[in-house]
Amino acid sequence: MANSKKASKTALMAAIHRFLATKEEQSEFKGQDHLATIFLPGKVKFFLSFGFIRKSVKKKMRRLVPGTYEYVTARTKFFDEQFKLSVDQDCPQIVVLGAGYDSRAMRYQSSIKNTKIFELDEASIQKQKKKLLQKTAIDLPDVLNFVPIDFNIDDIGGALKTAGFDFSKKTMFLWEGVSMYLEEKAVSVMLKIVAEKSGPGSRIVFDYFDKTIINGNSDAYGAKEITAEVKKSSEPFRFGLDPDAVGAFLEKHKLKLKVHYSPKDLEDKYITNEKNMLLGHVYGFGYQVVAESPG
Numbered sequence: 001m002a003n004s005k006k007a008s009k010t011a012l013m014a015a016i017h018r019f020l021a022t023k024e025e026q027s028e029f030k031g032q033d034h035l036a037t038i039f040l041p042g043k044v045k046f047f048l049s050f051g052f053i054r055k056s057v058k059k060k061m062r063r064l065v066p067g068t069y070e071y072v073t074a075r076t077k078f079f080d081e082q083f084k085l086s087v088d089q090d091c092p093q094i095v096v097l098g099a100g101y102d103s104r105a106m107r108y109q110s111s112i113k114n115t116k117i118f119e120l121d122e123a124s125i126q127k128q129k130k131k132l133l134q135k136t137a138i139d140l141p142d143v144l145n146f147v148p149i150d151f152n153i154d155d156i157g158g159a160l161k162t163a164g165f166d167f168s169k170k171t172m173f174l175w176e177g178v179s180m181y182l183e184e185k186a187v188s189v190m191l192k193i194v195a196e197k198s199g200p201g202s203r204i205v206f207d208y209f210d211k212t213i214i215n216g217n218s219d220a221y222g223a224k225e226i227t228a229e230v231k232k233s234s235e236p237f238r239f240g241l242d243p244d245a246v247g248a249f250l251e252k253h254k255l256k257l258k259v260h261y262s263p264k265d266l267e268d269k270y271i272t273n274e275k276n277m278l279l280g281h282v283y284g285f286g287y288q289v290v291a292e293s294p295g
Helices: 001-023 042-047 053-063 067-090 123-134 156-162 184-196 223-232 243-253 262-268
Strands: 091-099 118-123 144-148 171-175 203-209 256-261 286-291
Touching: 001 053, 001 067, 001 123, 053 067, 067 091, 067 171, 067 203, 067 262, 067 286, 118 123, 118 156, 123 144, 144 156, 156 184, 156 286, 171 184, 184 203, 243 256, 243 286, 256 262
Parallel strands: 091 118, 091 171, 118 144, 171 203
Antiparallel strands: 203 286, 256 286
């Protein structure tokens, strides 16, 4: 039950971040998840309807862990792009791991033609998500499959097989905001599924933290504050990578590095306006990766 509550809290916080981003005035920074509001409790939705409260909430976020709000906003844009690219290319399958209140299957529904989507998460979160979507009369795409799973116990491959996943087909796996909480063994298992048990040319999109955050030696923007916050929680960071060794790490797992965005890359692409003015700083230890299996 504790894990379910923690997962629900994580899903809610992500939805709050995405909702706040939709209220940004600068178009280059503005988030596109117009469905995030569906997943907010009534009181939260009411208070966040006031601009001065949204401003206060973001100020508090920036004080607790500088760069978090900006990072999540930029990361969401990056994952949106990768999802949309896969849909536009008629990728046969998309798997969203730890989907929470992800709304991409609904937001991009009009573009989906031949892509089956599998969302994996705890049954309690999926039940609440479907309830909230039905309450607001949001139509669920026929191609969307909810796959209940306990990531601590259940086998991901087995859960996918039961849901009708075709291991022979090219697949895009989206793994957002997860790897840093896992042991390296669990990360390796996931990468093995992509590299060895999925169709040729399958890809995985994930973010990771610089390993100096894990051992407490990072002096990057926001590192001191996030380390202090993590010490207060019961969910420490467990996995990180040396950014200079990511390619070698992926090659060891039979995957090829296709895209590697640094914190500066995120800032330049997603939170810099047309006048080349930076609209905020992401924290300095989060990286984005796209890796591909052999074709």
